[in-house]
Amino acid sequence: MVQAIGVFSALLALSGEASAQRNATEAWDPSARDFSSGTPLAPSTPGATGAAGGNSLDSLNKILSASQLSAFDRSIYLSIRAFQLSRLGREAESQKDIAEMGKVLPGNWQVVLSSTMPGLAGSGDRAAALRTLDSALQRKPGDPSLMMAQAQVYMQIADFSRALGLLDTALAAAQTPVERRSALYYRGLANLNLGNFPQAIEDFGATLADRPNFKSKQSPLLWRYAAQVGARRDARTALTREVGTESLNEWPGPIIRYLIGKGTAGELEVAAETDDAAKRTNGKCPAAFFMGVEALRRGEKQRAREQFQLAQARCPTTSEFNWAASSELKRL
Numbered sequence: 045m046v047q048a049i050g051v052f053s054a055l056l057a058l059s060g061e062a063s064a065q066r067n068a069t070e071a072w073d074p075s076a077r078d079f080s081s082g083t084p085l086a087p088s089t090p091g092a093t094g095a096a097g098g099n100s101l102d103s104l105n106k107i108l109s110a111s112q113l114s115a116f117d118r119s120i121y122l123s124i125r126a127f128q129l130s131r132l133g134r135e136a137e138s139q140k141d142i143a144e145m146g147k148v149l150p151g152n153w154q155v156v157l158s159s160t161m162p163g164l165a166g167s168g169d170r171a172a173a174l175r176t177l178d179s180a181l182q183r184k185p186g187d188p189s190l191m192m193a194q195a196q197v198y199m200q201i202a203d204f205s206r207a208l209g210l211l212d213t214a215l216a217a218a219q220t221p222v223e224r225r226s227a228l229y230y231r232g233l234a235n236l237n238l239g240n241f242p243q244a245i246e247d248f249g250a251t252l253a254d255r256p257n258f259k260s261k262q263s264p265l266l267w268r269y270a271a272q273v274g275a276r277r278d279a280r281t282a283l284t285r286e287v288g289t290e291s292l293n294e295w296p297g298p299i300i301r302y303l304i305g306k307g308t309a310g311e312l313e314v315a316a317e318t319d320d321a322a323k324r325t326n327g328k329c330p331a332a333f334f335m336g337v338e339a340l341r342r343g344e345k346q347r348a349r350e351q352f353q354l355a356q357a358r359c360p361t362t363s364e365f366n367w368a369a370s371s372e373l374k375r376l
Contacts, residue, residue: 101128116156119149123160126179130172139179146183154184158193165197166362173197188214188223192230199234199367208234225251232267233364237371241275244268258290262300266334269303270368273341280304280341295321299334309335329359333369340372349376 104125108118122141129138145153157180165173177194181187191214195207211234215227232247248268255261265286272279284304292301298315301307316322316331336351355369 115148119145119153119156123157127164127176130175131169142180154187155189158189161193162196170197186217188217195230200361204234204237236271237367241271244271270337273337295319329365332358333365
């Protein structure tokens with residue numbers, strides 16, 4: 045199932061600029077955002093989406109008629125077609141594809157669907173993504189991964205209160221450590237955007253539990269830093285303590301190095317533009333956001349405003365950095 049980290053490559057042609065510019069790759073555990081890993085090759089993608097979705101639907105039909113598709117690949121394309129059919133108002137057919145996903149990939153169809161819908165929503169039709177997820181929840185009520193996907197789509201439209209309610213429910217329904225970490229991660233983002241900084245700190249701290257190495261902890265640590273700055277706590281000391289003697293050479297290490305005072309803004313900008321991993325994952329997006337957070341920590345409101353505006357420009361609307369930058373600008 046590790047192929048799931050390639051899901052968003054399969055969506056590039058359908059979800060356009062939003063997915064193409066995504067700042068980070070989704071892992072099978074959605075909370076384990078990896079700033080640096082590349083995306084493995086995904087199945088051949090359908091053609092570009094037409095205004096009504098017709099051309100891409102024809103391509104999807106041809107692909108799905110092929111017998112050589114693996115169960116996993118077929119499930120991916122069925123999820124994309126379910127979305128396209130919903131866009132066209134063909135809900136019965138969309139629901140049929142969701143049912144077929146359950147037959148093709150019985151144990152994990154809902155995880156595939158929850159991985160594809162937020163990226164497809166970024167193409168602009170978030171209502172279709174939400175309808176598709178609603179249909180999936182009718183087949184698997186209370187599934188945490190599907191509710192987390194709904195929360196991500198609501199966060200794209202800045203409805204963080206509704207997202208928070210979904211994530212509370214997802215966390216209560218979580219059956220595995222991965223589901224729990226993921227729900228806590230996204231709930232931390234919702235709380236951060238709502239300005240509930242103490243709660244966000246707790247969520248990001250909790251999602252650090254049981255992560256196997258420092259690399260897997262970096263994303264929650266960075267988000268907890270942002271929440272600690274919002275709460276006016278000593279974010280730098282806390283992050284420095286967590287880093288200890290860990291190497292910060294691998295992206296997003298340069299962001300952490302900058303935040304703990306061991307690197308300059310200029311050095312971070314250079315790393316974001318020249319580091320191979322940063323270039324693969326749109327590193328300029330989180331670099332701009334965290335330079336804004338650091339400006340906030342220093343009380344430099346104008347500098348913070350400029351950096352958050354830059355983050356908005358650099359980060360797609362499917363990115364949590366875009367959401368957080370927009371929320372910070374509203375508070376300034």
